[in-house]
Amino acid sequence: MIRSVAWVVLVVAVFLATTAFRFLNLKNGFPDDHYVHLAGGWQMTFGEWPTRDFVDPGLPAMFAASAAAQWVLGDTLYSEVVLVAVAFAAAAAFTMLAVRHLTGSMILALLAAIAEVAIVPRTYGYPKLLLYALGFWLMTRYAARPTIARAATMAAVVVIAFLFRHDHGLFLGTGGLLVAALSTKERNVRAVLRSSGIFAGLVAVFLLPYVIFIEAYMGLGLYIRTGIEFSRAEAARQGHVWPSLFGEHRLQAALLYECYLIPLVALTVVALDRRREVIAQIVPVAVVALMVDFGFIREPLGTRLPDAIVPLVVLGAWLIGRAWAPGSPVRKDRPYVQKDRPYDARRLIAIPVSVAAVVVVGASIVRAGSTVEELDRAALLAPWDTIPGRFGERAEQYRTRFEDYLIPSGEVLRLVPFFNYLDRCTTRTHRLLNVGFAVEVPYFARRAFAGGISYFAGYPAIPELDQRVLTKMRSEVVPFVLVASEFANEFPVRFPLTERYVRVRYTPLLDVKIRDDLTMHILIDPNLPSRGRDQATGYPCFA
Numbered sequence: 001m002i003r004s005v006a007w008v009v010l011v012v013a014v015f016l017a018t019t020a021f022r023f024l025n026l027k028n029g030f031p032d033d034h035y036v037h038l039a040g041g042w043q044m045t046f047g048e049w050p051t052r053d054f055v056d057p058g059l060p061a062m063f064a065a066s067a068a069a070q071w072v073l074g075d076t077l078y079s080e081v082v083l084v085a086v087a088f089a090a091a092a093a094f095t096m097l098a099v100r101h102l103t104g105s106m107i108l109a110l111l112a113a114i115a116e117v118a119i120v121p122r123t124y125g126y127p128k129l130l131l132y133a134l135g136f137w138l139m140t141r142y143a144a145r146p147t148i149a150r151a152a153t154m155a156a157v158v159v160i161a162f163l164f165r166h167d168h169g170l171f172l173g174t175g176g177l178l179v180a181a182l183s184t185k186e187r188n189v190r191a192v193l194r195s196s197g198i199f200a201g202l203v204a205v206f207l208l209p210y211v212i213f214i215e216a217y218m219g220l221g222l223y224i225r226t227g228i229e230f231s232r233a234e235a236a237r238q239g240h241v242w243p244s245l246f247g248e249h250r251l252q253a254a255l256l257y258e259c260y261l262i263p264l265v266a267l268t269v270v271a272l273d274r275r276r277e278v279i280a281q282i283v284p285v286a287v288v289a290l291m292v293d294f295g296f297i298r299e300p301l302g303t304r305l306p307d308a309i310v311p312l313v314v315l316g317a318w319l320i321g322r323a324w325a326p327g328s329p330v331r332k333d334r335p336y337v338q339k340d341r342p343y344d345a346r347r348l349i350a351i352p353v354s355v356a357a358v359v360v361v362g363a364s365i366v367r368a369g370s371t372v373e374e375l376d377r378a379a380l381l382a383p384w385d386t387i388p389g390r391f392g393e394r395a396e397q398y399r400t401r402f403e404d405y406l407i408p409s410g411e412v413l414r415l416v417p418f419f420n421y422l423d424r425c426t427t428r429t430h431r432l433l434n435v436g437f438a439v440e441v442p443y444f445a446r447r448a449f450a451g452g453i454s455y456f457a458g459y460p461a462i463p464e465l466d467q468r469v470l471t472k473m474r475s476e477v478v479p480f481v482l483v484a485s486e487f488a489n490e491f492p493v494r495f496p497l498t499e500r501y502v503r504v505r506y507t508p509l510l511d512v513k514i515r516d517d518l519t520m521h522i523l524i525d526p527n528l529p530s531r532g533r534d535q536a537t538g539y540p541c542f543a
Helices: 002-025 032-044 060-073 077-103 106-118 123-144 148-164 166-182 189-217 220-237 250-273 276-296 301-324 347-368 371-377 384-398 410-414 416-425 441-445 463-474 496-505
Strands: 432-435 480-484 507-515 518-524
Touching: 002 077, 002 106, 002 384, 032 060, 032 123, 032 441, 060 077, 060 148, 077 106, 077 123, 077 301, 077 384, 106 301, 106 347, 123 148, 123 166, 123 276, 123 301, 148 166, 148 189, 166 189, 166 276, 189 220, 220 463, 250 276, 250 301, 250 347, 276 301, 301 347, 347 371, 410 416, 410 441, 410 507, 410 518, 416 441, 432 441, 463 496
Parallel strands: 432 480
Antiparallel strands: 480 518, 507 518
């Protein structure tokens, strides 16, 4: 009883500490990539839905999470800060649950959570921690005691992961299918097919409403083509790398190879062990780990390596537990927990190797996550009596719209006068067509994006998509079009119908120079009736 209470207290303490750290750590705003899904969440606050009303590259649940936070906490960046901090804290808590279920050790669970938090993943990467930590915990529980209820819970999380980003569903679905197949007590093909078939059927049933929704509002063919081309463009921009261990960033390079090595070592240990319980719990996690490594890790390594941290710490903790406590299992629900084992000669090798591995991996994590710098950014290295007041300061900062150091790009900073003009002379019914790379523009402008696309530069040249954008734009009130000069030549190539419509209907209003090589051309619809002129700028007022 005392041990159970201590465990609950420890998990709660880690959750609260992680929430506080990530909240305080967000001192300089969100990176521009974060606005890919934040803009979608902002669009949902206007009553629009992914796929039905705007193009979704495969992130509907991320859009919905940001929208829900804005509905509950207000439409400022403060809501997103709270969402991100709580999500990372929940990821640390579920990681602890998964590790304790595998090892029975609170110490190893705590170390895994500390390592996960210390690498400080980018804010938009929170699903890559939360979903996999939750998924691994559910897999290990199912392997210990397979039931229909646990299979249904696991399938539901796979579908939720798919809705956050489709490759998450693919990776965790593969792990769930392996768990279902390997957890059968009967060692025959029929039992394996029945167990895995039940899990696959549950996933299909849970996913069917979303598939019907897509077919009804966009068509599966166009949806799949758009998603594939979008992913292909992302992969081409930042490919997988195999860096040298003797270069400038040696510890970062080492962490990449450690991410691959630890799952392979775990699979080797399982092959030598051969117990059904061990195979069912570890093989799926190791396979998902390798898929995550290859799918997530690419340049720049400092940004991408933290995305693969959950499989690394879960499998690493299990290997440490095996190194320090080899022997025969004594409990069916936790097959790796051993007590009162005689001293084993194998520990002469296993223990020193595990200690060395912890040191090397720990150093790699601290280097890749710039942990000391991040602690300083959160003001946790300052006198402790100053920390409580920083929570209020940070909350107030993120409720302020145009704090210079919270603005992610030069485009937004230079466009602030234009955004102020929009506040004076337009309403929420007026939209912006955002042609370029700056996905954060609609969010800071506090206006919905037009044409059902948040930023045109992220999408491929598909004629059906071009027609869809044009059709939707014609049904909307769009006083302004913002064309980034760096995308001006690509616009007529990728979206010829929309570009022709813009060229014929709109006229130049002003040019805003962002930097030497980038200008934002702002166009206006001269046919839209105005109600006067703005006193500050002389531009038409539509409010």
